[in-house]
Amino acid sequence: MPNFSEIQACCRELPDDSRYFPTDVFQLLDKQKLLQLSLPKKFRPQDNFPVFKALFETGKASLSVGRIYEGHINGLKLIEDFGSAVQKDFYFGEAKKGKLFSVWNTEMSSQAVKAEKKNNSVHLQGAKIFCSGGLEIDYALITATMRGGKQLLIIHLKEYPQLNEDWSLWKPMGMKNSVSCRIDFTGLKVSLGMLLGNPESYEQExxxxxxxxxxxxxQLGGAEAVILAVIEHLKKLNRSQDPYQQQRMGIMAVKIQSGKLWLEHAQKLYENFEDYSACEIVNFANMMRSSILEISESVLHLAERSVGVQGFMEDHPLEQVYRDLKVYLKQPGPDLALQNVGSYTFEHYSI
Incomplete structure (x- = not known):
């Protein structure tokens, strides 16, 4: 059983530095076998621990660590879904050793990554931004435009010492330890064996x-961390008996508990996905992300009301997690996700 208290303690020692990768934390995640928990059974060193519980607890410890960890889980999922037998054996073996994976898709249109086959290799041009984990990652899954569509490639980052971390676009208010820098792949030549799946596999539903x-x-883990910071603050000031504070805390507690119900159902869906249609899974994900976005924004607002200006002072328990959650909530397409829920509802609900 993972010791998340130990992970939280390690995360509390992280400097709030946009170029500081949390190496010690990921060594601890590896030691506790959390980097391997989503692997197929033959590669797992122990019985499985719920993936969504691990994501939640990691986010509660540090949203920056949770962001990198989520990318690792995502990368392994893509290899499981689209990798060849040879690729699965190799990369899952690497994950078992504690190697880190990530998925980098974001790019500026003027610098979009393109790939061209030449003889027995693939030549890259272009850059990715918001590359969480930077060059501390071992294997980065990136998308590149090729003839036929958007192609996934697995880049063995340690084999390309010419790659550099560009910090010019990474000057964030929060989420600093996710070290989400820009990386230019122009000039890289990779083998055909690094192609993962077919064109358009990445965007497959x-x-x-x-x-x-x-x-x-x-995100929900971060929202619970916000509540814990508020509780710590109010107890220290002997204000936990204030009726207005109790009311706000009650609202926050209800919201977090409702979010945990989404997590429980997500785990069941994840483990039994064959029982659901693709449309049902997508709709559930859109509802879940929309609900947890609302929960998190509400918790931030109530926390701000409860603590006041003290919560925005450096070294206050609330200040960093508040900033981190504000930034991490800025995920792409929230309005489209909610619109799609509405469209699904009109099509599938009947009187």
Missing amino acids: PWFSGGAMRFAAV
């Missing part, structure tokens, strides 16, 4: 949209 369940679980 239900897991392209369904993956939102993972980051929502991390």
Whole structure:
């Protein structure tokens, strides 16, 4: 059983530095076998621990760590879904050794990554931004435009010492330890064996949209960390008996508990996905991310009301997690996700 108290203690020692990768924390995650928990059974060193519980607890310890950890889980999921037998044996073996994976898709249109086959290799041009984990990651799954569509490739980052971390676009208010820098792949030549799946595999449903369940679980962990910071503050000031504070805390507690119900159902769906249609999985993910976004924003608002200006002072228990959650909630397409829930409802609900 993972010791999340130990992980939280390790995360509390992290400097709030946008170029500091949390190496010690990920060594601890590896030691506690959390980097391997989503692997197929033959590669797992122990009985499985619920993935969404792990994402939640990691997010509660540090949203930056949770972001990198979610990317690791995502990368392994893509290899499981689209990798060849040879790729699965190799990369899952690497994950078992504690190697880190990530998925980097975000790019500026003017610098979009393109790939071209030449003889027995693939030549890359372009850059990705918000590359969480940076060059501390061992294997980065990136998307590149190729003839036929958007292609996934697995880049063995340690084999390309010419790669550099560009910090010019990473000056965030929060989520600093996710070290989400820009990396330029122009000039890289990789083998055909690094192609993963077919063109357009990456955006294949239900897991392209369904993956939102993972980051929502991390966000909810951050929202619970906000509540814990508020409780610590109010108890220290002997204000836990104030009726207005109790009312606000009651509202926050109800919201977090409702979020945990989403996590429980997400775990059941994840484990029994064959019982659901692709449309049902996508719709559930859209509902879950929308609900946890609302929960988290409400918790932040109530926490701000409860603590006041003291919560925005450096070194206050609330200050960093508040900033981190504010930034991490800025996931793409929230309005479209909710619109799609409405469209699904009109089509599938009947009087």
